[in-house]
Amino acid sequence: MNILNPDAYEDLDNKKGRYKMENLQEKLEDCLFRVGIDIEHNEEFDLREAIIDSFFFITVILEIEQEFNIEIPDEYLTINLFSSIEHLADIISSQKENI
Numbered sequence: 001m002n003i004l005n006p007d008a009y010e011d012l013d014n015k016k017g018r019y020k021m022e023n024l025q026e027k028l029e030d031c032l033f034r035v036g037i038d039i040e041h042n043e044e045f046d047l048r049e050a051i052i053d054s055f056f057f058i059t060v061i062l063e064i065e066q067e068f069n070i071e072i073p074d075e076y077l078t079i080n081l082f083s084s085i086e087h088l089a090d091i092i093s094s095q096k097e098n099i
Helices: 021-034 054-068 085-097
Strands: none
Touching: 021 054, 021 085, 054 085
């Protein structure tokens, strides 16, 4: 089980209100773990393989949107959103900037 450092939740940059990428990724991993996705840290891990069906895909999207208080635009709602944890974190960060 991955226990997160409490400092990971100090996620807002005071100047621009952006998530610090390292903290965002830790918080994202925690969010995904809550819905049953345990992130493996190796180059061969493909996050898309953890999405087993369309219902689970929507469940994960809703969990992310609630956790980060964002709405992921329709054009991003494809399985390619989950190509990597870094890609997903970049999209979340860009949506936080648009708020």
